[in-house]
Amino acid sequence: xxxxxxxxxxxxxxxxxxxxxxxxxxxxxxxxxxxxxxxxxxxxxxxxxxxxxxxxxxxxxxxxxxxxxxxxxxxxxxxxxxxxxxxxxxxxxxxxxxxxxxxxxxxxxxxxxxxxxxxxxxxxxxxxxxxxxxxxxxxxxxxxxxxxxxxxxxxxxxxxxxxxxxxxxxxxxxxxxxxxxxxxxxxxxxxxxxxxxxxxxxxxxxxxxxxxxxxxxxxxxxxxxxxxxxxxxxxxxxxxxxxxxxxxxxxxxxxxxxxxxxxxxxxxxxxxxxxxxxxxxxxxxxxxxxxxxxxxxxxxxxxxxxxxxxxxxxxxxxxxxxxxxxxxxxxxxxxxxxxxxxxxxxxxxxxxxxxxxxxxxxxxxxxxxxxxxxxxxxxxxxxxxxxxxxxxxxxxxxxxxxxxxxxxxxxxxxxxxxxxxxxxxxxxxxxxxxxxxxxxxxxxxxxxxxxxxxxxxxxxxxxxxxxxxxxxxxxxxxxxxxxxx
Amino acid sequence: xxxxxxxxxxxxxxxxxxxxxxxxxxxxxxxxxxxxxxxxxxxxxxxxxxxxxxxxxxxxxxxxxxxxxxxxxxxxxxxxxxxxxxxxxxxxxxxxxxxxxxxxxxxxxxxxxxxxxxxxxxxxxxxxxxxxxxxxxxxxxxxxxxxxxxxxxxxxxxxxxxxxxxxxxxxxxxxxxxxxxxxxxxxxxxxxxxxxxxxxxxxxxxxxxxxxxxxxxxxxxxxxxxxxxxxxxxxxxxxxxxxxxxxxxxxxxxxxxxxxxxxxxxxxxxxxxxxxxxxxxxxxxxxxxxxxxxxxxxxxxxxxxxxxxxxxxxxxxxxxxxxxxxxxxxxxxxxxxxxxxxxxxxxxxxxxxxxxxxxxxxxxxxxxxxxxxxxxxxxxxxxxxxxxxxxxxxxxxxxxxxxxxxxxxxxxxxxxxxxxxxxxxxxxxxxxxxxxxxxxxxxxxxxxxxxxxxxxxxxxxxxxxxxxxxxxxxxxxxxxxxxxx
Numbered sequence: 003x004x005x006x007x008x009x010x011x012x013x014x015x016x017x018x019x020x021x022x023x024x025x026x027x028x029x030x031x032x033x034x035x036x037x038x039x040x041x042x043x044x045x046x047x048x049x050x051x052x053x054x055x056x057x058x059x060x061x062x063x064x065x066x067x068x069x070x071x072x073x074x075x076x077x078x079x080x081x082x083x084x085x086x087x088x089x090x091x092x093x094x095x096x097x098x099x100x101x102x103x104x105x106x107x108x109x110x111x112x113x114x115x116x117x118x119x120x121x122x123x124x125x126x127x128x129x130x131x132x133x134x135x136x137x138x139x140x141x142x143x144x145x146x147x148x149x150x151x152x153x154x155x156x157x158x159x160x161x162x163x164x165x166x167x168x169x170x171x172x173x174x175x176x177x178x179x180x181x182x183x184x185x186x187x188x189x190x191x192x193x194x195x196x197x198x199x200x201x202x203x204x205x206x207x208x209x210x211x212x213x214x215x216x217x218x219x220x221x222x223x224x225x226x227x228x229x230x231x232x233x234x235x236x237x238x239x240x241x242x243x244x245x246x247x248x249x250x251x252x253x254x255x256x257x258x259x260x261x262x263x264x265x266x267x268x269x270x271x272x273x274x275x276x277x278x279x280x281x282x283x284x285x286x287x288x289x290x291x292x293x294x295x296x297x298x299x300x301x302x303x304x305x306x307x308x309x310x311x312x313x314x315x316x317x318x319x320x321x322x323x324x325x326x327x328x329x330x331x332x333x334x335x336x337x338x339x340x341x342x343x344x345x346x347x348x349x350x351x352x353x354x355x356x357x358x359x360x361x362x363x364x365x366x367x368x369x370x371x372x373x374x375x376x377x378x379x380x381x382x383x384x385x386x387x388x389x390x391x392x393x394x395x396x397x398x399x400x401x402x403x404x405x406x407x408x409x410x411x412x413x414x415x416x417x418x419x420x421x422x423x424x425x426x427x428x429x430x431x432x433x434x435x436x437x438x439x440x441x442x443x444x445x446x447x448x449x450x451x452x453x454x455x456x457x458x459x460x461x462x463x464x465x466x467x468x469x470x471x472x473x474x475x476x477x478x479x480x481x482x483x484x485x486x487x
Numbered sequence: 488x489x490x491x492x493x494x495x496x497x498x499x500x501x502x503x504x505x506x507x508x509x510x511x512x513x514x515x516x517x518x519x520x521x522x523x524x525x526x527x528x529x530x531x532x533x534x535x536x537x538x539x540x541x542x543x544x545x546x547x548x549x550x551x552x553x554x555x556x557x558x559x560x561x562x563x564x565x566x567x568x569x570x571x572x573x574x575x576x577x578x579x580x581x582x583x584x585x586x587x588x589x590x591x592x593x594x595x596x597x598x599x600x601x602x603x604x605x606x607x608x609x610x611x612x613x614x615x616x617x618x619x620x621x622x623x624x625x626x627x628x629x630x631x632x633x634x635x636x637x638x639x640x641x642x643x644x645x646x647x648x649x650x651x652x653x654x655x656x657x658x659x660x661x662x663x664x665x666x667x668x669x670x671x672x673x674x675x676x677x678x679x680x681x682x683x684x685x686x687x688x689x690x691x692x693x694x695x696x697x698x699x700x701x702x703x704x705x706x707x708x709x710x711x712x713x714x715x716x717x718x719x720x721x722x723x724x725x726x727x728x729x730x731x732x733x734x735x736x737x738x739x740x741x742x743x744x745x746x747x748x749x750x751x752x753x754x755x756x757x758x759x760x761x762x763x764x765x766x767x768x769x770x771x772x773x774x775x776x777x778x779x780x781x782x783x784x785x786x787x788x789x790x791x792x793x794x795x796x797x798x799x800x801x802x803x804x805x806x807x808x809x810x811x812x813x814x815x816x817x818x819x820x821x822x823x824x825x826x827x828x829x830x831x832x833x834x835x836x837x838x839x840x841x842x843x844x845x846x847x848x849x850x851x852x853x854x855x856x857x858x859x860x861x862x863x864x865x866x867x868x869x870x871x872x873x874x875x876x877x878x879x880x881x882x883x884x885x886x887x888x889x890x891x892x893x894x895x896x897x898x899x900x901x902x903x904x905x906x907x908x909x910x911x912x913x914x915x916x917x918x919x920x921x922x923x924x925x926x927x928x929x930x931x932x933x934x935x936x937x938x939x940x941x942x943x944x945x946x947x948x949x950x951x952x953x954x955x956x957x958x959x960x961x962x963x964x965x966x967x968x969x970x971x972x
């Protein structure tokens with residue numbers, strides 16, 4: 003069967019139309035200053051809408067509108083790429099980021115909700131453009147929700163079936179009409195939480211503009227800030243705690259949030275991934291908080307706040323910072339580096355490996371020792387009280403192994419571009435995990451501007467890979483995908 | 488069933504007897520200088536033989552001499568530990584290494600064929616003691632051969648069944664009498680290669696003593712040298728090439744060497760692991776060799792020799808050095824760091840993950856993408872032309888995941904002892920992989936003397952874990968092992 007290119011182009015056209023419409027949403031903010039970026043954004047939106055319409059209309063009358071699995075893979079990857087390709091326009095036309103490589107890196111870092119930036123002076127960027135930057139992350143987060151709910155389970159990407167088993171109204175077998183319902187419900191939660199956070203941040207003393215931007219990038223677990231110092235700019239403990247709470251919510255399986263909002267806390271606390279997520283975040287926050295407290299002269303509350311902020315920010319793959327964690331005790335740098343590989347819950351906007359996979363991995367590792375003693379017994383991994391099929395466990399192990407192999411190979415390639423050891427492993431880990439800041443010269447108070455051009459393209463590719471759960475992208479590089487039966 | 492402690496003690500006693508006998512072999516070398524270490528070694532050997540006899544004789548008359556799987560696990564771990572505990576005596580009694588932690592680290596680094604050293608001035612150590620140091624590695628290598636041929640396949644440690652499928656006269660199900668035959672054959676190869684290398688090194692210009700020591704530690708893929716500068720001390724290209732060839736042979740599956748010695752080269756070159764091993768070594772040697780050539784003013788032959796030496800030394804987990812690889816282009820450091828996770832062939836004396844596991848991992852990862860496209864098809868991994876059972880693939884993936892988890896956790900723990908990022912990850916990776924030198928402050932021209940005491944104990948544990956293929960040791964820490972049915 004050949005790929006149905008026309009239907010792919012049709013969907014991509016639709017995505018571009020949406021993308022252009024979102025760009026136009028930035029226009030009001032251009033008038034906050036002298037409106038210098040008004041024309042640039044109008045033009046960018048116009049070009050994008052025009053291109054989208056051309057693609058969409060040229061394929062409007064196709065007869066076969068069937069979307070098969072293969073078209074699904076193609077649309078996901080091509081969709082993220084085409085959104086990013088056109089998403090660079092506001093940066094380029096306004097001259098905020100004149101170089102295409104940089105602009106593409108920044109845009110994909112947005113749509114992939116990574117939050118790595120090449121901007122050395124964020125506050126110098128016009129307000130309309132800066133809003134577009136935050137918006138790309140929020141759009142990316144919306145995209146991830148559809149992806150997780152509607153697409154990945156059907157494609158059978160490792161571990162996502164486990165999430166689906168819990169989600170209301172989703173059958174892993176086919177795209178039932180109820181999936182649309184579920185996606186809408188989760189989008190509503192996403193929208194509602196964003197609005198709530200915005201109001202709280204506004205009350206807390208941020209300007210309306212800053213509150214809106216930070217709410218957008220928190221809920222997407224993106225981490226773009228409108229300030230050069232990220233959240234360290236806002237010294238109010240209230241603001242920092244609000245952001246911690248909403249980062250944590252953004253990293254929570256949205257289905258659990260749905261149950262929570264309906265008062266079904268029993269279901270939430272019975273969910274193994276949520277318990278693990280909560281426990282892990284608390285444990286690491288305490289370890290780092292106490293270490294800061296004993297190593298410094300800071301008051302206890304401040305140390306603990308610094309600890310919990312950095313931990314939740316990294317685990318949820320948001321990437322905001324209120325302190326330079328590479329300045330703490332050396333073991334904290336190592337710990338945070340390893341946390342770049344965690345990721346929060348599946349079914350949230352968080353990137354990275356995801357905790358559910360780690361849970362299956364840990365359980366299976368321990369059980370493998372049991373299997374060693376009882377080689378003939380069938381010993382399944384259990385998750386949320388149910389036995390997990392061997393196929394899924396297998397798929398998850400393969401996922402993690404591919405993840406680590408990509409990390410290793412990319413680190414070497416990165417180093418061949420003349421980047422030092424810690425920066426190589428740090429930048430690769432943070433981009434693949436969609437976190438944002440890394441270790442080395444891409445730490446929490448640095449940026450990616452100095453990375454060589456080839457490195458920026460590599461990191462862009464890694465952001466895409468990580469965001470789309472590896473398989474979705476990698477499969478396009480196999481002969482199996484392109485073989486016609 | 489309770490553990491049969493008596494039979495365990497009996498075997499451990501026998502091991503200690505052997506250990507003491509080996510110590511006495513060092514006596515002749517004490518007379519090379521003023522014989523100052525003669526009495527120390529005699530006393531160490533005496534204590535060890537006496538203790539071994541006590542254990543052995545006290546359990547000589549037991550009726551039930553059955554060795555079951557569980558006793559097997561216990562003997563392997565306890566055996567390596569008790570050998571190391573008594574193996575410290577020559578160092579301690581002679582005062583060469585007065586501190587017990589250091590002495591234990593050095594001895595276990597010997598028996599585990601790691602080659603990490605805490606000695607800051609190797610050449611100041613008396614010749615008899617230094618010979619004991621080399622001998623521990625050679626004994627460790629012998630132990631590994633028995634382990635691989637006779638014990639691991641029965642315990643079902645991941646991937647070892649694949650090696651066994653190729654070995655002559657071994658059935659993975661039970662310890663057949665032919666296994667004894669196979670072990671003897673492989674020991675003969677080990678002994679023969681050691682003798683051959685010694686003669687070649689002697690001809691090449693080393694003293695008899697240096698040639699013997701280096702032959703012992705090459706064939707064990709250990710890497711202890713009698714010189715502070717390791718092999719860089721011997722500038723003769725002939726010597727360096729001889730060592731490269733014998734390191735490569737030591738990292739080759741001994742069964743393949745057996746076939747090779749019988750002229751059956753077809754079988755050797757058909758073996759996938761061997762082809763991968765050869766190809767990988769050649770490729771990486773060329774990459775590093777050419778990089779050195781273009782970055783320096785060295786003649787071409789010297790650059791290539793440096794490249795091949797460092798690569799083969801790391802891949803085979805030997806750990807000799809002729810140059811400081813951390814001084815090369817940054818990407819070489821990253822590449823060598825990642826090579827610490829390779830390991831050479833199963834069925835050799837090399838430590839680490841082993842290439843066969845990486846091959847299965849790579850093949851399975853690619854096939855997992857194929858399975859994604861064809862979810863209902865059964866797509867097995869093939870190795871050496873045969874389909875590998877899903878259980879074995881599963882076990883191998885679990886092995887690698889546990890390996891990486893141990894690496895990650897240990898790196899954090901190491902850093903809490905106040906060790907910097909690169910030294911933490913470097914020391915953990917090199918000890919777990921039984922290589923020797925790492926990156927950071929435990930690089931090729933450094934040593935482990937400055938590592939804090941707790942760190943030395945952690946690294947010692949990792950050397951044991953890595954050498955005994957993880958599962959053998961870890962299983963002792965599970966409730967499943969201790970449960971009585």
